[in-house]
Amino acid sequence: MADGASARLTEQATDMDIAQFRAELHAWLDEHADEVALQYSEPGTLKDRLDQIRRIRGLLYDAGFMRYGWPERVGGLGGPAMMRTELNAAISGRGLSDPGTASLVEVLGPTMVDYAPPELAAEMMPKLLSGEELWCQGFSEPGSGSDLASLSCRATPNLGPNGGDPETATSWTINGQKVWTSIADFSERCVLLTRTGTPESRHRAITAFFVDMDTPGITRRPIEMINGEAEFCEVFFDDVQVPADRICGGVNGGWAVAMSILPFERSSCFWAWVSYEQFKLQQAVELAPDDDRAAEALGNGYLQWYALRARSRLTQLRMAAGEPLGAETSVDKVLVAMSEHAVYDAARKVLGGGVEIDDDPAAEVWRTGWLYSRASTIYGGTAEVQRNIIARRLLELGDEA
Amino acid sequence: MDAADRELLQSTIHDALAAHAEANPTAATDAMLGVPARADDVLADLGWFEMLEAEPRDAVSIVAHELGATDTYASILDDVFAAALAVEPRADLAVVLPAYPGTAYPAHGSGGAAGIGTSRTSNASELLVVRNDTEAVLVPASAATVTPVAGIAPRWGATKVAIATVAGTDVALAPGAWERAIAAGRRAVGHEIVGANRTMIALAREHALDRVQFGKPIAQFQSLRHKLAEAFVAVESTDAALTSAWDVADSAESLMTAALAKALAARGARTVATHTQQVLAGIGFTTDHQFHFFLKRCLLLEGMFGSADSITLEVGRHLLATRTVPTLIEL
Numbered sequence: 001m002a003d004g005a006s007a008r009l010t011e012q013a014t015d016m017d018i019a020q021f022r023a024e025l026h027a028w029l030d031e032h033a034d035e036v037a038l039q040y041s042e043p044g045t046l047k048d049r050l051d052q053i054r055r056i057r058g059l060l061y062d063a064g065f066m067r068y069g070w071p072e073r074v075g076g077l078g079g080p081a082m083m084r085t086e087l088n089a090a091i092s093g094r095g096l097s098d099p100g101t102a103s104l105v106e107v108l109g110p111t112m113v114d115y116a117p118p119e120l121a122a123e124m125m126p127k128l129l130s131g132e133e134l135w136c137q138g139f140s141e142p143g144s145g146s147d148l149a150s151l152s153c154r155a156t157p158n159l160g161p162n163g164g165d166p167e168t169a170t171s172w173t174i175n176g177q178k179v180w181t182s183i184a185d186f187s188e189r190c191v192l193l194t195r196t197g198t199p200e201s202r203h204r205a206i207t208a209f210f211v212d213m214d215t216p217g218i219t220r221r222p223i224e225m226i227n228g229e230a231e232f233c234e235v236f237f238d239d240v241q242v243p244a245d246r247i248c249g250g251v252n253g254g255w256a257v258a259m260s261i262l263p264f265e266r267s268s269c270f271w272a273w274v275s276y277e278q279f280k281l282q283q284a285v286e287l288a289p290d291d292d293r294a295a296e297a298l299g300n301g302y303l304q305w306y307a308l309r310a311r312s313r314l315t316q317l318r319m320a321a322g323e324p325l326g327a328e329t330s331v332d333k334v335l336v337a338m339s340e341h342a343v344y345d346a347a348r349k350v351l352g353g354g355v356e357i358d359d360d361p362a363a364e365v366w367r368t369g370w371l372y373s374r375a376s377t378i379y380g381g382t383a384e385v386q387r388n389i390i391a392r393r394l395l396e397l398g399d400e401a
Numbered sequence: 402m403d404a405a406d407r408e409l410l411q412s413t414i415h416d417a418l419a420a421h422a423e424a425n426p427t428a429a430t431d432a433m434l435g436v437p438a439r440a441d442d443v444l445a446d447l448g449w450f451e452m453l454e455a456e457p458r459d460a461v462s463i464v465a466h467e468l469g470a471t472d473t474y475a476s477i478l479d480d481v482f483a484a485a486l487a488v489e490p491r492a493d494l495a496v497v498l499p500a501y502p503g504t505a506y507p508a509h510g511s512g513g514a515a516g517i518g519t520s521r522t523s524n525a526s527e528l529l530v531v532r533n534d535t536e537a538v539l540v541p542a543s544a545a546t547v548t549p550v551a552g553i554a555p556r557w558g559a560t561k562v563a564i565a566t567v568a569g570t571d572v573a574l575a576p577g578a579w580e581r582a583i584a585a586g587r588r589a590v591g592h593e594i595v596g597a598n599r600t601m602i603a604l605a606r607e608h609a610l611d612r613v614q615f616g617k618p619i620a621q622f623q624s625l626r627h628k629l630a631e632a633f634v635a636v637e638s639t640d641a642a643l644t645s646a647w648d649v650a651d652s653a654e655s656l657m658t659a660a661l662a663k664a665l666a667a668r669g670a671r672t673v674a675t676h677t678q679q680v681l682a683g684i685g686f687t688t689d690h691q692f693h694f695f696l697k698r699c700l701l702l703e704g705m706f707g708s709a710d711s712i713t714l715e716v717g718r719h720l721l722a723t724r725t726v727p728t729l730i731e732l
Contacts, residue, residue: 018732082732271732282726290721292714299717302726303668303709306661307638309730310645316732334634390633391626395606401621 018320021079022086025065029090035059036096043365046229050134050186053097057131060087066129074113074125081110082320085271093275101134101183101231103269108135108191110264115249115257116210124189124210136213138178138192138235139258145180146385148193148258149202152176153237155194155209157244166196166251174209174217174240180379184233185220187213193254206254210246217241227371265380266329267319270312270336277305277343280369284343288350301346308332308339327393330386337383340376344369402459411463417443418471436520436549436558440468440475445492449477453484458647465589469596472694474558476521481589485582486537488529488572495525495542497562502704502711504583507562508532514540514567520558522547530567531579539570554697584659586706588650591643591659591666594702597695598636598673604692605629605677608684619680628676635669642666645730654729657719660712661729667709670699 029036036056040048060066069084070076088106092099105128112121112128127133144151153176157169174194184190190211197205213220217240222230249257281301288294315332319325348355348370354363355370377383391397402410418440425438444464452460461481468475478498480490488494497507497516507516507530514530522528528545531537546563606629609620619625642662649658674696678685685692703709720726 022731086732278726278728285720285726286724288721292718295717295721296714297717298720299713299715302716302720303661303664303713306729307642307665310641310662311638313730313732314641314644320732331634331637334630335638384627387627387630388623390630395602395626395629395633397606397609397620397626397629398618399621400623400626401617 018082018086021083025087025090028063028065029094032059042361043368046231047186049097050101050183053102054131054134056091056096057129061130070125070129071113073118074121075129080320081268082316085268085316088272089275092272093279095279099272099276103272104135104137106269107261107265108137111191111248111257111261114260115208117245120210120245133188134183134186135189135191136181136184136187138181138190140180141177142179146382151193151195151206152199153178153194155196155207170244172242172244174237174242176237178235180232181235182232184235185222189213193258196252203255205252207251208248208254208257209242210248211242215240215242227368229368266333267315267325270332271316273336274309274312277339280347281305281343284347284350294350297346297349301343304342305339308335311335327389330389333381333386334383337376340373344373402456407459410459411467414447414463414467415471417447418467418473422471422473437474437556439520440473441492444475450490453480453490457484461589462592462643462647465592466596469593470600472691474556476519478519478586478589479521481585482582483529485585486529486531486574486578493526494529495519495522496529499706502708504706506531506533506579508567512566514564516562518547518560518562520560522560522562523549528562530564532567534576534579535574537572537574538567539572540564540567541569552701554701556694557698557701580656583706584656587659587663588643588646590702590705591639591662594666594670594699595636595640595643597698598670601673601677601692601695602629602632602636605680608681625680628680632673632676635672639665639669649730657727658729660707660716663707664709664712667703670703674699
């Protein structure tokens with residue numbers, strides 16, 4: 001659709017009516033259903049799914065849809081960010097890609113736009129949006145999970161024997177380890193948080209780098225998950241050389257970068273999760289026997305899903321209205337996990353053994369899905385961390401003992 | 402009405418109801434107090450009937466919430482139902498509500514009717530009885546047997562209403578009027594639960610910050626913090642569901658969204674009550690503390706116009722009948 005329809009959308013991007021955008025988007029997806037459909041038989045491998053993401057991103061980029069909601073200076077076509085939210089929801093809602101790996105664009109893209117040197121953002125963002133590249137998020141470490149500010153992967157300025165101001169270094173050396181880095185071994189780049197001060201400096205001395213994953217010294221070891229897939233990796237950095245112009249947010253400015261990601265990680269991304277869960281619930285509803293046991297299970301899954309949809313909808317609307325988002329997005333994250341559990345639990349009940357004792361491809365998809373759903377109380381800030389935030393910031397219960 | 406107007410209205414209603422509660426002190430235990438003085442006149446003076454007609458969303462969501470939050474009582478369900486049935490609400494008109502905990506028409510096959518009511522059924526001049534989807538009847542109050550019931554929440558002032566023969570002035574209903582009235586009632590009850598739940602959380606929070614054990618406020622213990630956080634999540638999701646229900650109140654999605662909001666309110670009320678009562682511990686188990694009023698009010702409201710379980714089953718059956726998972730609300 002690099003044609004009339006696309007041009008029309010472009011002109012209107014700034015004051016695009018979101019319902020109209022949604023309608024045009026779905027019309028395009030209907031029209032190109034064969035092209036965007038999965039090109040492999042499910043369950044497929046992680047590589048199959050990531051290739052699918054790259055491929056449909058390319059199609060959607062050429063059609064313009066992948067560019068709406070991003071500023072023109074990074075190859076976008078402008079318009080409100082909610083257009084991206086709608087796009088991600090449409091893709092997930094049709095089961096064209098799962099929302100987790102796909103949402104890395106939403107997590108890392110805004111960071112690049114806001115914190116990378118402008119030339120770097122302009123060069124790199126089109127590669128991400130067009131599916132030419134996948135990027136990963138190098139945050140968690142073996143010793144730094146919920147307590148991100150304790151991270152220790154070290155970046156040292158290359159200043160020569162006499163030292164000097166780190167700001168004058170033209171390159172940096174990185175040593176250390178990351179873990180739980182999703183799709184690291186399929187990614188071309190990584191947004192990496194490093195320690196650039198004393199171990200006690202915590203959030204005051206963290207620096208973010210945009211690192212090429214083919215840089216010598218980077219070793220990736222995939223970790224097999226309980227569902228048999230290897231979505232994330234341990235990533236080792238041994239004397240990895242990174243130019244200073246790859247710093248995002250300035251030296252020791254990495255904490256602000258990390259914090260800026262959270263509103264996206266715990267808000268706009270979730271709209272795609274909501275749609276994907278609806279897609280899974282729809283599949284379960286189609287397969288379920290017509291009895292009250294199934295009705296009860298599905299009703300429960302749907303109710304919990306709807307609670308998330310209602311809450312997330314208000315968050316998207318607040319975000320679109322320009323309201324700053326903060327601790328209240330922890331409520332959304334808690335609801336994502338509750339919904340994810342409820343939807344897959346409902347499916348497991350109505351499948352009557354499909355998850356546990358069948359080996360056909362459909363059963364395999366449900367099995368890996370159900371097992372993966374248990375991660376929802378862990379990733380993106382554990383359920384406990386979210387409840388801590390709610391207690392301290394929203395209920396104002398003061399500090400913990 | 403913009404956000405500032407709404408805030409002003411809310412604080413006006415809150416203050417008026419709180420003043421009413423203070424001016425009408427009641428004994429602490431249920432056995433002694435019976436039904437407290439109703440706040441119907443307070444609301445009427447604040448323009449409740451005019452608001453309900455002009456701005457039904459703001460009127461119902463704010464008033465129902467504040468009644469729940471301040472532990473005050475007024476017969477707003479009569480007016481909410483009457484308005485949804487396109488019969489002009491008035492202070493001397495009561496509506497026979499469906500028998501608890503369902504949603505069935507009050508009129509039954511034998512020509513009579515049975516249902517529940519607010520305390521207004523005891524002193525109204527007429528009772529509106531819905532027969533079916535197209536017919537209702539304005540019945541003289543003298544034809545009804547109204548029995549006050551204490552139940553678990555005597556302060557709420559519920560009654561049981563029986564009418565041997567439904568006869569009076571016939572009223573034609575628009576198709577679907579009863580379903581819309583149930584939806585309106587569910588939204589109102591949902592707001593009342595949310596209001597009560599927010600006060601329960603506030604009471605538990607206050608207690609957790611004041612109560613010292615092992616040398617520090619119990620609010621510092623993570624297990625209690627997480628209970629209150631879970632209660633907060635429950636009430637926030639119900640609130641969001643109610644907002645969405647109102648956003649689509651004039652569309653075909655109004656029935657299902659109201660049902661879901663009510664189910665979430667009922668389920669959330671259990672979560673809130675369980676956790677806040679545990680945080681309040683011993684004092685929350687006594688009538689020295691006001692917690693029990695909110696607990697009992699919620700227990701009554703949980704089943705009104707359908708419990709969480711019955712609505713969930715009904716929704717599940719609908720999913721299976723249509724083999725479709727409806728989206729209901731969009732950005």
